[in-house]
Amino acid sequence: MRAWEVAEPGPIEGELLRLVEKPVPAPGPDELLVHVRACGVCRTDLHVSEGDLPVRRPGVTPGHEVVGVVAGTGGAVSGFAPGDRVGVAWLRRTDGTCGYCERGAENLCPASEYTGWDADGGYAEYTTVPAAFAYRLPEGVDDVALAPLLCAGIIGYRALRRAALPPGGRLGLYGFGGSAHLCAQLALAQGATVHVLTRDPAARRLALALGAASARGAYDEPPEPLDSAILFAPVGDLVPVALRALDRGGVLSVAGIHLSDVPPLRYESDLFYEKELRSVTSNTREDGREFLALAARHGIRATTHVYPLERAREALRDLKAGRFDGAAVLVNDRPPQS
Ligand SMILES: [Zn+2]
Ligand SMILES: [Zn+2]
Missing domain, CATH: 3.40.50.720 (NAD(P)-binding Rossmann-like Domain)
Known part of the structure; x- marks a missing residue:
């Protein structure tokens, strides 16, 4: 599959964010394999690419506003099946056991992990997500319009x-x-x-x-x-x-x-x-579910500018330069691999 990776953080005007070919990832036992259809471009991706945030996974694939379709499930997953449309967001995993998690402040969990920073994200044809952190998405809204809701x-x-x-x-x-x-x-x-x-x-x-x-x-x-x-x-x-x-x-x-x-x-x-x-530090899954419900009820829509996946670097350069209003969204036009 095609995936972007941060070879080394540096100015986005350079070539350190690279498009590479790599194997489709294997989901862990509690994870979903997701075929990416659309991935929003968030300012945090720019911070990861340029090194404003420290490196947590060398060569990471950015992207944490993913709308995609389940293409496979780990052995311990229940409640999701291939073909389900899901959202993948920034908060990827918490320990679920610390004092913050227990009082409903999982956004403060010291063991938390993040999509596109600790683990490879959605600037790729496929990504993975722990099933417990995947969002079910409202019907009737297209992939591109939904993607920026997932972080922004x-x-x-x-x-x-x-x-x-x-x-x-x-x-x-x-x-x-x-x-x-x-x-x-x-x-x-x-x-x-x-x-x-x-x-x-x-x-x-x-x-x-x-x-x-x-x-x-x-x-x-x-x-x-x-x-x-x-x-x-x-x-x-x-x-x-x-x-x-x-x-x-x-x-x-x-x-x-x-x-x-x-x-x-x-x-x-x-x-x-x-x-x-x-x-404001990250968000809880409850925030995410509440917002997606409110967005559906009030018809909240992102103003979007579509870039094909292979133009991710250009989208980040345009974000940095303030060349578009609203949000940029990458689209993957390749169908799932059989
Ligand atoms: Zn915790
Ligand atoms: Zn973000």
Whole structure:
């Protein structure tokens, strides 16, 4: 099969992410073998490819927004059969036994493993996933439209919950890529007023088209104080900017797995009056199931740009350069091997 692998982390403008031929992987006893149909391109894939995240598996295949079809099952799997459509997301495995897992915070499990970082992901014709971490997907939505929901959507949902937006509240979104444009749709469907703050004019247009009340530059002030804000851009300089835009008692959640350094905060302007700064770490499977159900109910759809699998490097370069709005999705047009 064809698969991309990170020969060595480095600038995506180079050739260190390589397309190779390798054997179709064998699923472990508790795993599914999945024929990949579509795989979303997430900023985390860029962080893995460029070395912003440490190497956890040399030569790893990135990709953790996979929509595919079960092509085989390990001997200990029940409840899935060949032909079932499934989703593969970022959280791949936890120990299920530590204190975090036991209290329902499996996203904090110190033994957790991640698709496309600890194990090969979906920038390939086939991938594997532990059956317990595979998602069943709603009917009637095509593969490409579903793929970005599996990380961008789920993380945006967790970030929105962490931001503790009151009903009908005023929400600021800093950065407006794959995750934010899905989060905005959910917040709007739930009655929020959404203000978008991003440097990219195309993203500002998309925000207004989706129903945002305003769209301004990333360092601009929103037109009204915010009850909650979410920082999607991986830019630490925006943390004090967003904190100052909060109303008293407001909450800022930081959605990214990687953030450039946060400059010094000024207590009086940035945190006093009980403002809160929170991070968001991965997600639980419960977050995923809740979000996929809400997305189906509210008709949340990713704005997508399709690239064939063999153009993954170009998709990541375009993501880095901000050359598209919404989300890029890789499609594998080769049928399953018999
Ligand atoms: Zn655990
Ligand atoms: Zn992701």
